[in-house]
Amino acid sequence: MFLPTTAQELTEPPDFVLVTGDAYVDHPSFGVAIIGRLLQSHGYSVAILAQPDWKTTADFTQFGKPKLAFLVSGGNIDSMVNHYSVALHKRKTDAYSAGGAVGKRPNRATIVYGNKIRESYKDVPIILGGIEASLRRLAHYDYWDNAVRRSILLDSSADLLVYGMGERQIIEIAEALESGLSVEHLTFIAGTVFKTKTVDFVEQPLFLPSFKAIKEPTKDSKMEYAKSVIIQHENAKGKILVEEYGNIFVVQNSPAKPLTTAELDKIYSLPYERNYHPKYKKEGGVPAIEEVKFSIISHRGCFGGCNFCALGYHQGKQIQVRSDKSIITEAEQFTHDADFKGYIHDVGGPTANFRANPCDNICKRHCLAPKPCKNLKYNHQPYLNLLRKLRKIPKVKKIFIRSGIRYDYILDDPNGGEFLQELCEHHISGRLKVAPEHVSENVLNAMGKPSFKQYKKFAKKFDETNENLQKPQYLIPYLMSSHPGCDLADAVELAEYLKSTGHMPEQVQDFYPTPGTISTCMYYTGLNPYTLQKIYVPKGQKEKAQQRALMQYRLTENYELVKKALTKAGRTDLIGHDPKALIRPRKNNKYPKMTKNTKKLKKNAKK
Numbered sequence: 001m002f003l004p005t006t007a008q009e010l011t012e013p014p015d016f017v018l019v020t021g022d023a024y025v026d027h028p029s030f031g032v033a034i035i036g037r038l039l040q041s042h043g044y045s046v047a048i049l050a051q052p053d054w055k056t057t058a059d060f061t062q063f064g065k066p067k068l069a070f071l072v073s074g075g076n077i078d079s080m081v082n083h084y085s086v087a088l089h090k091r092k093t094d095a096y097s098a099g100g101a102v103g104k105r106p107n108r109a110t111i112v113y114g115n116k117i118r119e120s121y122k123d124v125p126i127i128l129g130g131i132e133a134s135l136r137r138l139a140h141y142d143y144w145d146n147a148v149r150r151s152i153l154l155d156s157s158a159d160l161l162v163y164g165m166g167e168r169q170i171i172e173i174a175e176a177l178e179s180g181l182s183v184e185h186l187t188f189i190a191g192t193v194f195k196t197k198t199v200d201f202v203e204q205p206l207f208l209p210s211f212k213a214i215k216e217p218t219k220d221s222k223m224e225y226a227k228s229v230i231i232q233h234e235n236a237k238g239k240i241l242v243e244e245y246g247n248i249f250v251v252q253n254s255p256a257k258p259l260t261t262a263e264l265d266k267i268y269s270l271p272y273e274r275n276y277h278p279k280y281k282k283e284g285g286v287p288a289i290e291e292v293k294f295s296i297i298s299h300r301g302c303f304g305g306c307n308f309c310a311l312g313y314h315q316g317k318q319i320q321v322r323s324d325k326s327i328i329t330e331a332e333q334f335t336h337d338a339d340f341k342g343y344i345h346d347v348g349g350p351t352a353n354f355r356a357n358p359c360d361n362i363c364k365r366h367c368l369a370p371k372p373c374k375n376l377k378y379n380h381q382p383y384l385n386l387l388r389k390l391r392k393i394p395k396v397k398k399i400f401i402r403s404g405i406r407y408d409y410i411l412d413d414p415n416g417g418e419f420l421q422e423l424c425e426h427h428i429s430g431r432l433k434v435a436p437e438h439v440s441e442n443v444l445n446a447m448g449k450p451s452f453k454q455y456k457k458f459a460k461k462f463d464e465t466n467e468n469l470q471k472p473q474y475l476i477p478y479l480m481s482s483h484p485g486c487d488l489a490d491a492v493e494l495a496e497y498l499k500s501t502g503h504m505p506e507q508v509q510d511f512y513p514t515p516g517t518i519s520t521c522m523y524y525t526g527l528n529p530y531t532l533q534k535i536y537v538p539k540g541q542k543e544k545a546q547q548r549a550l551m552q553y554r555l556t557e558n559y560e561l562v563k564k565a566l567t568k569a570g571r572t573d574l575i576g577h578d579p580k581a582l583i584r585p586r587k588n589n590k591y592p593k594m595t596k597n598t599k600k601l602k603k604n605a606k607k
Contacts, residue, residue, distance in 0.1 A: 002273055007062050022051065023277070023280055024276070050277075052116075057119055069127050073130030074108075074132030077132075080142075101283070108155075115156060131314060134516075137161055151195075169192055187253075222525035228243075236363045258316065295345045296346065303358045304367075305448050308447060310514065312350075318362050340395075341397075342397030352383070354406070381415070398427075417465075432476065438452070439452045455477070479551060484511070484522035484528075499553075546568075550562055553583060
């Protein structure tokens with residue numbers, strides 16, 4: 001049975017009302033489903049309030065005042081990312097809403113929901129969680145406002161914020177509230193953020209630059225912001241962080257302890273329906289379930305250290321793994337589902353081949369880039385053993401790995417060849433998508449990615465492996481334009497590489513300054529927070545459009561943008577009839593005719 005979504009399903013107000021910006025999908029890939037089922041397993045009653053009408057208080061009062069608290073999440077992704085592209089165009093679909101319809105949640109959903117609840121109930125505890133709250137837990141640069149915003153805890157009228165995945169924290173919070181403690185006294189729970197008028201009781205706090213210091217338009221404010229961000233990201237020892245807002249302080253407690261394998265197994269064994277709520281069926285269901293319904297989360301955490309990714313900041317660097325038995329049980333359940341066709345879409349986590357911790361002492365250093373740490377331990381064996389067991393399950397035809405792999409981790413593992421062999425033989429079908437992101441060493445350093453030489457080395461091994469297997473399989477590189485550190489010369493270098501390989505990306509990802517990343521800090525401040533040195537940042541829409549166009553220079557509609565970019569970069573040598581030229585000169589103010597090779601590439605890109 002699904003958790004209650006209407007007052008008619010309850011005989012009295014529940015202990016908790018879980019508010020979410022997503023449609024209700026009872027699947028362990030959705031945070032609200034996990035928190036709801038976990039609370040239920042501990043004897044608490046929970047009601048789900050999915051995508052409430054935020055224009056009135058009616059939906060927020062339909063269950064009555066909960067006995068313990070409202071739990072608020074913006075959804076599986078940040079509501080602003082959900083609504084807008086990097087060019088700030090409104091998205092036309094929402095995979096987390098029934099039928100893919102847009103307009104089912106407000107901008108800054110967590111803030112809006114929190115304030116609507118406070119309007120309805122003056123004294124009810126409001127506790128924030130989810131990715132939107134976690135990555136905005138302290139003062140942060142907001143791309144959509146183009147300004148530094150204060151902690152979401154303050155803007156939402158909430159009492160407490162849970163950061164990270166939240167299971168350990170929510171049970172401790174529930175037990176404390178049930179015992180009679182007021183939410184104002186819940187200042188001791190690891191993995192939470194609270195507000196207070198005094199920090200005299202906080203033991204050994206580490207003070208961040210104040211909100212005023214990073215917000216005020218002074219010559220030093222961006223430097224102070226960069227310092228604050230790097231302290232947060234390099235807080236490997238988990239010190240308590242304090243941020244001052246005049247007469248109030250926002251305090252981030254130390255991170256919650258990682259879950260044990262037994263604890264993770266229990267969470268993933270809870271009685272999920274593994275589908276969207278039946279009430280969405282008439283609208284065609286919820287699209288987001290399609291790719292994850294027959295996917296398996298095998299672990300959490302990431303030590304990859306990519307500067308444009310917030311997963312390490314959210315889930316932590318330490319790897320938390322489920323047991324093989326737990327994962328195999330979940331896979332076997334798939335085979336009894338009428339919709340299962342024999343294909344498991346993914347088995348992985350933030351990075352699929354990180355199923356073991358990188359060392360015995362996780363620290364603030366980058367584990368892999370620009371060069372691997374000398375203490376890094378390589379271990380693909382646990383993941384290999386798991387995949388071999390899964391392949392033996394009757395009715396499982398193929399297991400794909402789609403959550404991404406770190407090819408440099410494969411290369412540097414003395415036994416990585418064995419993993420690559422089985423990856424190519426059993427777990428891809430024609431194409432493997434990997435993420436070198438760029439070719440310029442300057443840009444890769446700013447991204448926290450390994451040298452491009454590593455990608456070329458991996459590409460060679462990949463080709464050799466498939467040749468031995470007699471499989472016609474190909475690498476598809478993910479590439480990014482306009483990342484901090486990338487100027488037009490770097491963008492041209494990438495275009496020249498694409499020309500030399502004959503590859504034209506099907507899609508181009510422009511850097512998106514989302515909350516919680518080092519790269520977003522670079523974008524806002526123009527500083528590399530690790531060195532506090534200036535870094536080039538492409539911000540103007542014209543240059544960003546030119547960088548994108550250079551990656552797809554063969555497309556006729558990109559001709560003028562590419563020409564302008566090459567001229568501005570002083571690379572008019574790439575406009576001509578030379579084999580290395582990117583574009584040909586126009587004749588009589590007309591575009592050059594499309595060659596057979598270009599037609600073929602454009603056709604393949606559409607495929």
